[in-house]
Amino acid sequence: MELVNYETIDNDIAVITFNRPEVANALSSDLITGLEQCIQKVKTDDNIRSVIITASGQKAFCAGADLKERKTMNDDEVVTAVQKISSVCDAIEKLDVPVIAAINGVAFGGGLEIALACDLRIAANHVKMGLTETSLAIIPGAGGTQRLPRLIGTGQAKLLIYTAQSISAEDAFAIGLIERSVAASFLQDEAVSIARKITKNGPAAIKQAKKAINQGMDLPMDEAIQLEHASYKKLIPTKDRKEGLLAFQEKRKPDYHGN
Structure with missing residues (x-):
């Protein structure tokens, strides 16, 4: 067993x-x-x-x-x-x-x-x-x-x-x-x-959110905000971000793949 x-x-x-x-x-x-x-x-x-x-x-x-x-x-x-x-x-x-x-x-x-x-x-x-x-x-x-x-x-x-x-x-x-x-x-x-x-949400976004929350908890606020900004920037060029915007525009569920 x-x-x-x-x-x-x-x-x-x-x-x-x-x-x-x-x-x-x-x-x-x-x-x-x-x-x-x-x-x-x-x-x-x-x-x-x-x-x-x-x-x-x-x-x-x-x-x-x-x-x-x-x-x-x-x-x-x-x-x-x-x-x-x-x-x-x-x-x-x-x-x-x-x-x-x-x-x-x-x-x-x-x-x-x-x-x-x-x-x-x-x-x-x-x-x-x-x-x-x-x-x-x-x-x-x-x-x-x-x-x-x-x-x-x-x-x-x-x-x-x-x-x-x-x-x-x-x-x-x-x-x-x-x-x-x-x-x-x-x-x-x-x-x-x-x-x-x-x-159902963007996998890469969830990962970056978890990273920003967990790592930012013990940082001074100004450093924590910088960490959040760095995590946000990593998502800008992703296909998922573009898919999210397109799905919203087309009024359908997004099809996210984590990239």
């Missing part, structure tokens, strides 16, 4: 699904390796315009590290395992196409850190989530202490990390941790609907 499944929808949406429901999709070394392989598939398939990361069932998106596996590791092996999860989160964030986390069940620790590395987060409304590491006398080690405050603000991030408390999807939506909360039965449809809205 594959621990991480990979499939495509409409030939341009990749769906990556964790498949260890019996252990709440805990992040074993093998699961992380499977996720790495799926990310590599996305990177090498020029047809892919957006990605959905989700999990099988409704109980768990990912409950974090595989603690049973961790117990068998020495200190150096634990550090290596955490670095591998962090590296995968970085790889997700650095994909040049948008990534949607469809959070179907609980998302704790490293599981939430994977979701934080995505561009958008949609959760079923029964879901609980949190960065609970300090309750185990550790801290988030896959980007959680950095991505969470950038997303929801320093105070709210400190509150969640210091207390190690989990919160509901309703509360997560209220503080901006997730972008949508929907009934579990609609989660997949909502994720695919958003992905399709993304993929």
Whole structure:
């Protein structure tokens, strides 16, 4: 049985699904390796315009590290395992196409850190989530202490990390941790609907928008504006830009190819 499944929808949406429901999709070394392989598939398939990361069932998106596996590791092996999860989160964030986390069940620790590395987060409304590491006398080690405050603000991030408390999807939506909360039965449809809205737009434009947003966040405003301008300029000579204008003029849907 594959621990991480990979499939495509409409030939341009990749769906990556964790498949260890019996252990709440805990992040074993093998699961992380499977996720790495799926990310590599996305990177090498020029047809892919957006990605959905989700999990099988409704109980768990990912409950974090595989603690049973961790117990068998020495200190150096634990550090290596955490670095591998962090590296995968970085790889997700650095994909040049948008990534949607469809959070179907609980998302704790490293599981939430994977979701934080995505561009958008949609959760079923029964879901609980949190960065609970300090309750185990550790801290988030896959980007959680950095991505969470950038997303929801320093105070709210400190509150969640210091207390190690989990919160509901309703509360997560209220503080901006997730972008949508929907009934579990609609989660997949909502994720695919958003992905399709993304993929109908100019692929090169989406990539440049993601680059400008992500890289501009930590720059002074004047440098960030320059980055936006440089990203905009790259789109001027593209065939897609001309197609967009022509399609608007002819009152039809544009046919974009990413060039």
